[in-house]
Amino acid sequence: MNTGVSIESVTISGEASGWRLDRALAHALPALSRERLKTLISAGHVSDAAGVPRRDPAEKTIAGATFAVAVPAPKPAHNVAQDIPLAIVFEDEHLIVVDKPAGLVVHPAAGNFDGTLVNALLHHCRGTLSGIGGVERPGIVHRIDKDTSGLIVAAKHDKAHEGLAAQFKRHSIDRRYRAIVAGLPNPTSGTVDAALARSATNRQKIAIVSADRGRRAVTHYRLVEPLAGASLVECRLETGRTHQVRVHMTSIGHPLLGDPTYGRLRPPITATLARLGFARQALHAAHLGFVHPVTSATLAFESVIPADMQGVIGALRL
Structure with missing residues (x-):
């Protein structure tokens, strides 16, 4: 068995009966975004009870039907995890809110390839990042200048990243x-x-x-x-x-x-x-x-x- 793949078993609820397959699976698996599930379905990573891959994200579901979703382990981030102290304001399995000090760069870039908030989050959240777009990294949806202090939120998985990004796009944050x-x-x-x-x-x-x-x-x-x-x-x-x-x-x-x-x-x-x-x-x-x-x-x-x-x-x- 491939230890780099986790298998998620899903039984379609009555509420989700008649929904598209990608929507129903996203409803049952909160850590995976609908877009991520579309990709997995199209790649043949979702099978029915008989073990047959279901490759159509738009397929309509039936209450009680069961599916196995094979989720590949997220690819390691190219950035290095570094033990940098963080002031954690809030954290759960979906996201983390940090009180960033002045002087800390948020994201690695030219001139600052390490010693950043991303490097610190990779260390702090090790083992809890489900992957953003299949990569084991924190989902930074907004930034604060290096010399500005204060609150910043990051997502731990696709679903949280997608939801936060939508709120920033609507200007509802x-x-x-x-x-x-x-x-x-x-x-x-x-x-x-x-x-x-x-x-x-x-x-x-x-x-x-x-x-x-x-x-x-x-x-x-x-x-x-x-x-x-x-x-x-x-x-x-x-x-x-x-x-x-x-x-x-x-x-x-x-x-x-x-x-x-x-x-x-x-x-x-x-x-x-x-x-x-x-x-x-x-x-x-x-x-x-x-x-x-x-x-x-x-x-x-x-x-x-x-x-x-x-x-x-x-x-x-x-």
């Missing part, structure tokens, strides 16, 4: 950031609705562009606390584009403190940040809310503003 920005926003609450794309002059930067040239981006902001020459604001993301908060707040004249790419700060603020040793954008993913993609439970998590940002707030408090 509740994401709220705390940011320390220069000056006092006027009005103290509002919405920035401006499309974003890579800058034509600097590929390392994101720029506001016309609607036909970029992707729509919407940020709702409100004042939380006025500070000396600055403000603590909450930014609720309706969309989640690269550098969205940083570019949008700069566009209305209130760049984030410590932002090396978009910030243009006055000398008193610059001197305060230097004295405190604060050398990153003052941005923290403080709230994350979503519907659990498998259990349908409504989940919401909060993360306290980290000590370095608290130090800046304390130094500028009126």
Whole structure:
């Protein structure tokens, strides 16, 4: 017997009678997405009670019928698992929510092939990853900049990954950031609705562009606390584009403190940040809310503003 394959036995329930085979199996096997099951069916990995492969995902099912689903073991990820400490906010067999510190890169890329959140999750979740698209890896559905701290969710299997991705696509994920920005926003609450794309002059930067040239981006902001020459604001993301908060707040004249790419700060603020040793954008993913993609439970998590940002707030408090 091939030890690299697990066999899942499924009996079609009365509720699923008459459904497509891929849909009925996805209903019975929550760790496998419908797309993954379509692939398995087409490849001949699903057999009926007589051992005959059923290769048509659209085949209608009958209550009481039994099927054997042969699930190949996920292929090892090409990234290396590394024992990097993680602050786990929530975890079950389907997903994990991490409170990421500033300085930790989320995904391996040029210049950061290891020491990332993915490397840490591969170690922490070893033996529990069912595979995303057949590969043993965590499903990262959104990212946070290296020097932004706060909450991020990752899926452990296809079904959870698919469900979370759908919520991000619908913009139904509740994401709220705390940011320390220069000056006092006027009005103290509002919405920035401006499309974003890579800058034509600097590929390392994101720029506001016309609607036909970029992707729509919407940020709702409100004042939380006025500070000396600055403000603590909450930014609720309706969309989640690269550098969205940083570019949008700069566009209305209130760049984030410590932002090396978009910030243009006055000398008193610059001197305060230097004295405190604060050398990153003052941005923290403080709230994350979503519907659990498998259990349908409504989940919401909060993360306290980290000590370095608290130090800046304390130094500028009126």
